[in-house]
Amino acid sequence: MxxxxxxxxxxxxxxxxxxxxxxxxxxxxxxxxxxxxxxxxxxxxxxxxxxxxxxxxxxxxxxxxxxxxxxxxxxxxxxxxxxxxxxxxxxxxxxxxxxxxxxxxxxxxxxxxxxxxxxxxxxxxxxxxxxxxxxxxxxxxxxxxxxxxxxxxxxxxxxxxxxxxxxxxxxxxxxxxxxxxxxxxxxxxxxxxxxxxxxxxxxxxxxxxxxxxxxxxxxxxxxxxPLERPSAASRRLEPVMTLRSEIIAVRDLAVGEPVGYAGRWRAPRPSRIAVVACGYGDGYDRHAVDGTPVLVAGKRTVLAGKVSMDMLTVDVTDIPEADIGTEVVLWGRSRYGAVLSVDEVARYCDTISYTLLTGILPRVPRRYRRRA
Ligand SMILES: Cc1ncc(COP(=O)(O)O)c(C=O)c1O
Structure with missing residues (x-):
């Protein structure tokens, strides 16, 4: 696979x-x-x-x-x-x-x-x-x-x-x-x-x-x-890129256990952590803070721990159906219908959508879609 x-x-x-x-x-x-x-x-x-x-x-x-x-x-x-x-x-x-x-x-x-x-x-x-x-x-x-x-x-x-x-x-x-x-x-x-x-x-x-x-x-x-505050017109924009991946491993952690480099995130409660195939080696911004939104099975959850080169970790404690193979959307439109805007993700990375979109590296295959 x-x-x-x-x-x-x-x-x-x-x-x-x-x-x-x-x-x-x-x-x-x-x-x-x-x-x-x-x-x-x-x-x-x-x-x-x-x-x-x-x-x-x-x-x-x-x-x-x-x-x-x-x-x-x-x-x-x-x-x-x-x-x-x-x-x-x-x-x-x-x-x-x-x-x-x-x-x-x-x-x-x-x-x-x-x-x-x-x-x-x-x-x-x-x-x-x-x-x-x-x-x-x-x-x-x-x-x-x-x-x-x-x-x-x-x-x-x-x-x-x-x-x-x-x-x-x-x-x-x-x-x-x-x-x-x-x-x-x-x-x-x-x-x-x-x-x-x-x-x-x-x-x-x-x-x-x-x-x-x-x-x-x-x-x-x-x-x-790009507007400081969305307008009626800007709300009609539709996301073009969906950065989509899957969970490749899941861990159960006890309270206080750290996740990832430097143990930046520590479990505040008994937690389930999902490991996702996407990292800064793909262009996902390493400046993303804990709490950066992510969609797992179409449900909003958050980044937990520093972004690694090939992987990142998200808190799926409240998404019990999350398992190996479950869809993860870093921005764009989930198969489940939910949308996560690249502008929102950019705010958590202290940057703008332009750098996130232009920053996706050639390692990530582009898959072009036309609706039926
Ligand atoms: C000269 C010029 N015109 C137009 C644009 C498009 O700007 P935007 O992406 O904000 O619409 C740019 C983008 O940097 C630009 O440099």
Whole structure:
């Protein structure tokens, strides 16, 4: 029998979440952010599922971080336009950008120089990145009109030029900083007559005023709710990844007996402890504290003891049916119907869903599911 740990990927849930993004931003076009191997879900498989949606419902573009990610998608047969969110990393990449039919962000002077000295046979859509307050990538707002003027007068880039920026605080429901960034971008767009692409998942879900010509949802497509407090819309998201395993051993422990490395957890009562095939060598976060929720046979229980490389331990004292072979869901949807959100697990690991989802290692087989 094979090791029971798998990451089940529900491609219908992915399509459902993408449809929700489109519905919420129905005056914008919604690209699908599938960088970092579609946040750990498998970029080619995720893109194929989205590409197979009916005409008019599928993403008009996908987004990745770099050329290598785009190349892997093209090799996997994906034909949808792909935006490089950080553009090129060296000038020589431009010929591949053109050959693969990619679109690209431009955030630095050297990239502008490289573009202006390049003569593509067909125009390359360029998204000029503005640093409206994230202070990561992009041109400072005061430099943007001059850069825009140089690009818009270059025939190879003039037709599909637009402005993009990234929000630092779109997840916080009441953020003056968000308003400041939005205002900065609106003023620039108005002055230049430029289309805008601003909204990540939280802004797609909760900030219609920031939707612009394109939205750029990422984590919401995978069913994670990025908002500080869930909204009616974010409650409609469905989990895409279920990290599913089984119990491989069970122990009865007397009061005070420790479990695992350093004996971090000690039985507060006569306890049954189940050993589960999943550990930090699979990408489950070792920072998970005692009390981190887990579903065993569809019932909530908790992690008890430090996570090991290949195993973790859970308290099944109150789940008498738990035995070797019983289903354990670390996050996602149990066969018994219950759902454990990756966002909740992330809080117990002092992290965010993004790191848990992208952190699942290649040792864990991905199993792709379509509903009947
Ligand atoms: C430039 C850019 N746009 C969009 C996204 C998608 O963000 P989210 O996953 O929060 O929707 C990211 C993600 O990091 C990003 O870097």
């Amino acid at each position: 094979a090791r029971p740990l798998v990451a089940d990927i529900d491609l219908d849930a992915l399509c459902h979440n993408y449809a929700l993004a489109r519905e919420l931003a129905n005056r914008s076009r919604a690209l699908a952010v599938i960088k970092a191997d579609a946040y750990g879900h498998g970029a080619v498989e995720s893109a194929s599922a989205l590409e197979s949606l009916p005409e008019g419902q599928r993403p008009p573009a996908l987004a990745v971080a770099c050329l290598e990610e785009a190349e892997a998608l093209r090799k996997g047969g994906i034909e949808t336009p792909i935006v490089l969110l950080e553009g090129i990393f060296e000038t020589q990449e431009l010929s591949r950008v053109e050959a693969l039919g990619l679109w690209m962000a431009v955030h630095s002077e050297w990239q502008v120089e490289a573009l202006l000295s390049y003569r593509p046979a067909r125009p390359i859509p360029v998204w000029l990145k503005v640093d409206s307050g994230m202070h990561r990538l992009g041109f400072p707002p005061e430099q943007v009109p001059a850069v825009w003027a140089r690009l818009v007068t270059a025939p190879q880039y003039a037709t599909d030029l637009q402005l993009m920026s990234h929000f630092a605080t779109a997840d916080a429901l009441d953020s003056a900083y968000f308003d400041r960034q939005l205002e900065c971008m609106r003023a620039l767009a108005e002055r230049l007559g430029a289309p805008l692409c601003l909204a990540n998942s939280p802004a797609t879900l909760a900030r219609p005023q920031a939707h612009g010509s394109w939205v750029r949802p990422g984590v919401m497509l995978y069913g994670s709710d």
